[in-house]
Amino acid sequence: MxxxxxxxxxxxxxxxxxxxxxxxxxxxxxxxxxxxxxxxxxxxxxxxxxxxxxxxxxxxxxxxxxxxxxxxxxxxxxxxxxxxxxxxxxxxxxxxxxxxxxxxxxxxxxARRLPGPALAGVHTLRTLDDARALRTELAAGPQRVVVIGGGFIGAETASSCVALGHDVTVVEAAPLPLLPQLGPDMAAVCAALHARGGAELVTGTGVAALYGDTSVRGVELADGRLLPADVVVVGIGxxxxxxxxxxxxxxxxxxxxxxxxxxxxxxxxxxxxxxxxxxxxxxxxxxxxxxxxxxxxxxxxxxxxxxxxxPLPYFWSDQYGSRIQFAGRRRHDDTVRILEGSTEEGSFLAAYEREGHTTAVLAVNRPRPFTRMRRGLPTEVPAAA
Missing domain, CATH: 3.50.50.60 (FAD/NAD(P)-binding domain)
Incomplete structure (x- = not known):
C-alpha cells in the first residue's frame, strides 16, 4: 500500500x-x-x-x-x-x-438533537466547539440549567454546572438513569448522586417541547409540567x-x-x-x-x-465528586453483591454474578479494588482467525 x-x-x-x-x-x-x-x-x-x-x-x-x-x-x-x-x-x-x-x-x-426550531441557549456537548460555547454561556452568572438525558454526558454536565453555582434539573425519560448499563439496583444508587450533589432529578417522563421566542425560556415535559430554563443541554445519545x-x-x-x-x-x-x-x-x-x-x-x-x-466493555464517569467505574458484560438476570463498602456511605465495590461466576464489576470511589477485579474478569483477547 x-x-x-x-x-x-x-x-x-x-x-x-x-x-x-x-x-x-x-x-x-x-x-x-x-x-x-x-x-x-x-x-x-x-x-x-x-x-x-x-x-x-x-x-x-x-x-x-x-x-x-x-x-x-x-x-x-x-x-x-x-x-x-x-x-x-x-x-x-x-x-x-x-x-x-x-x-x-x-x-x-x-450528538442527537431535539426536533424543532433552533433556540439560543440550547446546547449539545460532543465537540470542543460545543464545550466552548456552553462554557462561555455558563460564565455569565448563576442560571437555571435543564439537562435533558441522565446518561454519562448528562450527569457529568449536570455535576459541572452545580459546581459552577447553577440551579440544575436533570430530566430522564427512563425510570432511572443508566438503567440498561447498571440494572435497577445499582442504577438507583447512582441516581441518588444527583440529590447528594445538589441537582434535581426528574425521571419517567420525556420532553414534549422547548419554548421561547429566539432564546430558550423553558422545557415542557410530556406529563405537562413546565421547567423554567435559561440554558438547556441536550444529552440524549x-x-x-x-x-x-x-x-x-x-x-x-x-x-x-x-x-x-x-x-x-x-x-x-x-x-x-x-x-x-x-x-x-x-x-x-x-x-x-x-x-x-x-x-x-x-x-x-x-x-x-x-x-x-x-474488548471487555469498560467505562467510567465522574459525577459530583464520585468516580463510577464499570467493566464486564452484565445480563439482565445477573445478581449483584456488594463486596466492599456500602451504598449508604457512597463508596463500594459490587460484583455482578451468574451461575457462580463474576460477569461484571461496578465501583464507586474504589479504584484500586476495582482494578484488581477488572483484571480477573473473563475476556476474549485478540486471537488468530
Missing part, C-alpha cells in the same frame, strides 16, 4: 495512525478531520474543561514531536462526502479527491457519522457493519471507534476506540481478517 487514508481525526483515528507507523508502514498517510482541531480528548469536555479546571492545551492527544513522527498529511476542517464503489477514493466537500490503497473509517458519532457513506458499497445499520476484525465488506476498508459496528456491536467506549485500531490496522495491512477482537 502506497497511500492509506484515515477518515476522522478522532481518538480512534489517531490510534490507527499510530498503529500504522508502529507496524512499519512508511507510505503516504492522510488524516482527514471535519473539525479544524487536531485530535483531542473528549471525556474532559463535560468535566474539567467545562468547569474551567482544564484548558484547551490539556486536551491535546498528540504533541508536535509525535505529529512530526507520524509524518502525516493533515486535512483538517474539511468533511468527507463520499467513498467510491471500490473503496479507494475519498471525496471531500471542498472538491478534492484522495486516492488511496486503504481506508480507515473513524468518523465517530454526532449520539448517532454514528455514516451519512457520507450513503451510496457506497458498505453495509450501514447503526454504524458501519464490520466483521470481528473491524473489516468491512471491502478488504481495503476497515472501521474503528464509535462509527464501527464490530461483530454486531457498536460500543461508544474509550477502550473500543483505543483497542480496535490495533486489530483493524493489522487486518488492513494483511488484506484479510487475520485477527479478531472483542
Amino acid at each position: 502506497r497511500t492509506i487514508t484515515v477518515v476522522g481525526a478522532s481518538l480512534a483515528g489517531l490510534y490507527a495512525a499510530r498503529e500504522l507507523r508502529a507496524r512499519g508502514y512508511d507510505g503516504r498517510l492522510v488524516i482527514i478531520g471535519d473539525e479544524p482541531h487536531p485530535p483531542y480528548d473528549r471525556p474532559p469536555l463535560s468535566k474539567d474543561f467545562l468547569s474551567g479546571k482544564a484548558g484547551e492545551d490539556q486536551l491535546a492527544l498528540c504533541d508536535d514531536e509525535e505529529t512530526d513522527e507520524l509524518a502525516a498529511e493533515w486535512l483538517l476542517g474539511v468533511r468527507a462526502r463520499g467513498l467510491d464503489a471500490r473503496g479507494r477514493s475519498v471525496f471531500l466537500d471542498d472538491g478534492r479527491t484522495v486516492v488511496s490503497d486503504g481506508v480507515v473509517i473513524a468518523t465517530g458519532a454526532s 449520539a448517532a454514528p457519522n455514516t451519512g457520507w457513506l450513503a451510496g457506497s458499497p458498505l453495509a450501514l445499520d447503526d454504524g458501519v457493519l464490520c466483521d470481528d476484525g473491524c473489516v468491512t465488506g471491502l478488504a481495503q476498508v476497515v472501521a474503528v471507534g464509535d462509527v464501527a459496528r464490530v461483530g454486531a456491536v457498536r460500543a461508544e467506549h474509550w477502550t473500543s476506540a483505543t483497542e480496535q485500531p490495533r486489530v483493524a490496522v493489522g487486518n488492513l495491512l494483511a488484506g484479510r481478517t487475520a485477527e479478531t477482537v472483542r
Whole structure:
C-alpha cells in the first residue's frame, strides 16, 4: 500500500495512525478531520474543561514531536462526502479527491438533537466547539440549567454546572438513569448522586417541547409540567457519522457493519471507534476506540481478517465528586453483591454474578479494588482467525 487514508481525526483515528507507523508502514498517510482541531480528548469536555479546571492545551492527544513522527498529511476542517464503489477514493466537500490503497473509517458519532426550531441557549456537548460555547454561556452568572438525558454526558454536565453555582434539573425519560448499563439496583444508587450533589432529578417522563421566542425560556415535559430554563443541554445519545457513506458499497445499520476484525465488506476498508459496528456491536467506549485500531490496522495491512477482537466493555464517569467505574458484560438476570463498602456511605465495590461466576464489576470511589477485579474478569483477547 502506497497511500492509506484515515477518515476522522478522532481518538480512534489517531490510534490507527499510530498503529500504522508502529507496524512499519512508511507510505503516504492522510488524516482527514471535519473539525479544524487536531485530535483531542473528549471525556474532559463535560468535566474539567467545562468547569474551567482544564484548558484547551490539556486536551491535546498528540504533541508536535509525535505529529512530526507520524509524518502525516493533515486535512483538517474539511468533511468527507463520499467513498467510491471500490473503496479507494475519498471525496471531500471542498472538491478534492484522495486516492488511496486503504481506508480507515473513524468518523465517530454526532450528538442527537431535539426536533424543532433552533433556540439560543440550547446546547449539545460532543465537540470542543460545543464545550466552548456552553462554557462561555455558563460564565455569565448563576442560571437555571435543564439537562435533558441522565446518561454519562448528562450527569457529568449536570455535576459541572452545580459546581459552577447553577440551579440544575436533570430530566430522564427512563425510570432511572443508566438503567440498561447498571440494572435497577445499582442504577438507583447512582441516581441518588444527583440529590447528594445538589441537582434535581426528574425521571419517567420525556420532553414534549422547548419554548421561547429566539432564546430558550423553558422545557415542557410530556406529563405537562413546565421547567423554567435559561440554558438547556441536550444529552440524549449520539448517532454514528455514516451519512457520507450513503451510496457506497458498505453495509450501514447503526454504524458501519464490520466483521470481528473491524473489516468491512471491502478488504481495503476497515472501521474503528464509535462509527464501527464490530461483530454486531457498536460500543461508544474509550477502550473500543483505543483497542480496535490495533486489530483493524493489522487486518488492513494483511488484506484479510487475520485477527479478531472483542474488548471487555469498560467505562467510567465522574459525577459530583464520585468516580463510577464499570467493566464486564452484565445480563439482565445477573445478581449483584456488594463486596466492599456500602451504598449508604457512597463508596463500594459490587460484583455482578451468574451461575457462580463474576460477569461484571461496578465501583464507586474504589479504584484500586476495582482494578484488581477488572483484571480477573473473563475476556476474549485478540486471537488468530
